[in-house]
Amino acid sequence: MTVTKETLIGDILDHDIETAEYFFEIGMHCLGCPASRGESIADACAVHGTDADELVAKINAHLAKKA
Numbered sequence: 001m002t003v004t005k006e007t008l009i010g011d012i013l014d015h016d017i018e019t020a021e022y023f024f025e026i027g028m029h030c031l032g033c034p035a036s037r038g039e040s041i042a043d044a045c046a047v048h049g050t051d052a053d054e055l056v057a058k059i060n061a062h063l064a065k066k067a
Helices: 010-015 017-025 041-048 051-064
Strands: none
Touching: 010 017, 010 041, 017 051, 041 051
């Protein structure tokens, strides 16, 4: 899986639950909320005032290590 800013958070978590730590690091503690699972990384980062490109890079690096 390759993550982009348009990838849905729920799809990422379904692929690898360990990615939750990267969302928690930037203050996204609402991962259990059904609405958050339908948000893209871009949308969630905009709401939380964080850099979507940085989060995408961290998640893709994590997933690459597991491939």
